[in-house]
Amino acid sequence: MLRLLKRFVLCESPTDSKPAVDHFGRLIAAEWKKRGAKSEFLRQTRAGNHVRVAWPAMLAHRPGISARAGQILVLGHLDTVYDLGTIKKMPFRVTRDRAFGPGIFDMKGGLVIALFAAEALAHVGWLPRSRIVFLWTSDEETGSKSSREVIEREARRSLAVLVLEPANGPKGKLKTRRKAVGTAELIITGRAAHAGLDPGAGVNAVHELALQAARLMLLNNPRRGITVNPTIAQGGTRSNVIAAEARLTIDLRAETIGDMRRIERKLKTLRAILPGARIAVQGGFSRPPLERRASAALFSQARELAHELGFSVDECLAGGGSDGNFTAALGVPTLDGLGAVGEAAHSPAEQVIISALPARAALLASLLATL
Numbered sequence: 001m002l003r004l005l006k007r008f009v010l011c012e013s014p015t016d017s018k019p020a021v022d023h024f025g026r027l028i029a030a031e032w033k034k035r036g037a038k039s040e041f042l043r044q045t046r047a048g049n050h051v052r053v054a055w056p057a058m059l060a061h062r063p064g065i066s067a068r069a070g071q072i073l074v075l076g077h078l079d080t081v082y083d084l085g086t087i088k089k090m091p092f093r094v095t096r097d098r099a100f101g102p103g104i105f106d107m108k109g110g111l112v113i114a115l116f117a118a119e120a121l122a123h124v125g126w127l128p129r130s131r132i133v134f135l136w137t138s139d140e141e142t143g144s145k146s147s148r149e150v151i152e153r154e155a156r157r158s159l160a161v162l163v164l165e166p167a168n169g170p171k172g173k174l175k176t177r178r179k180a181v182g183t184a185e186l187i188i189t190g191r192a193a194h195a196g197l198d199p200g201a202g203v204n205a206v207h208e209l210a211l212q213a214a215r216l217m218l219l220n221n222p223r224r225g226i227t228v229n230p231t232i233a234q235g236g237t238r239s240n241v242i243a244a245e246a247r248l249t250i251d252l253r254a255e256t257i258g259d260m261r262r263i264e265r266k267l268k269t270l271r272a273i274l275p276g277a278r279i280a281v282q283g284g285f286s287r288p289p290l291e292r293r294a295s296a297a298l299f300s301q302a303r304e305l306a307h308e309l310g311f312s313v314d315e316c317l318a319g320g321g322s323d324g325n326f327t328a329a330l331g332v333p334t335l336d337g338l339g340a341v342g343e344a345a346h347s348p349a350e351q352v353i354i355s356a357l358p359a360r361a362a363l364l365a366s367l368l369a370t371l
């Protein structure tokens with residue numbers, strides 16, 4: 001597993017480099033081919049190509065057992081957040097039980113786990129009851145713009161979705177809930193005027209921005225997991241000119257669909273506070289929440305299977321979104337965080353725990369075998 005993980009990490013695949021992501025997609029398709037699966041490239045013009053691996057339910061050919069309709073969808077992404085060449089500053093390396101490198105935890109480790117889970121099932125001759133589709137997408141790290149449609153299409157025909165995003169913490173907690181995530185932008189228009197000669201003729205967009213930011217603060221509700229955070233503020237042109245324009249970027253998070261809708265409504269009804277100022281709101285939530293009712297049954301199955309395998313898995317809430325948010329919102333049972341155990345995703349210290357890789361592959365194999 002470690003040898004394959006090294007090859008995957010060395011093959012850099014930043015979201016914004018189509019040639020690099022496509023190259024990595026071909027590498028992973030070749031690995032699946034070696035294991036008897038068929039890959040299909042879902043070609044994209046600007047984003048990298050997505051790779052769809054189908055593992056047919058061959059039980060149909062066995063007497064007395066028929067393949068079930070429907071399929072199991074396993075989701076992962078090929079792309080990383082690291083620019084090409086990062087591997088030189090952040091080389092693949094192993095120290096004791098840890099392996100380091102760009103994208104190793106999020107989520108090349110998960111991609112290796114999937115290959116070994118399928119290999120293990122084939123090795124013991126235990127064919128799954130449903131067709132399994134492994135969908136490796138190219139743009140998860142930038143919001144899945146080119147892949148959302150195909151993810152939702154595959155999810156609609158699936159009995160369950162298993163997501164190979166990193167596990168949480170050193171014990172490898174599964175992610176049974178994820179927050180809804182979004183970005184909104186407040187565009188504020190005032191009126192320019194000389195700050196000294198004729199200040200009364202102006203409408204200060206930066207003042208308006210400050211008043212709006214203070215009002216947005218009231219939408220936060222940490223107890224309910226709602227956060228509304230202005231993250232970028234821009235405005236004005238010259239030190240002696242009343243600011244005619246300002247912009248505020250706002251990070252949005254919520255734990256339930258209801259709260260997500262409420263925040264969206266509040267944003268839509270924002271009105272200017274200063275006389276003469278105008279505001280417009282763009283954007284909003286881009287990923288709905290993954291609520292526990294979508295993951296509860298799969299999680300208890302995973303917990304029992306882990307127990308049989310000799311370890312325990314716990315669950316947690318993740319503040320960030322993943323493609324599992326899309327599938328859960330369609331009402332398809334979804335379990336996330338089935339990938340590698342490690343820490344420091346999206347940072348120079350990104351790492352996985354090597355000894356946890358086989359156990360995670362065993363857990364995924366057991367889920368595939370019993371779903």
Ligand SMILES: [Zn+2]
Pocket residue numbers: 077106107140165166
């Ligand atoms: Zn990821």
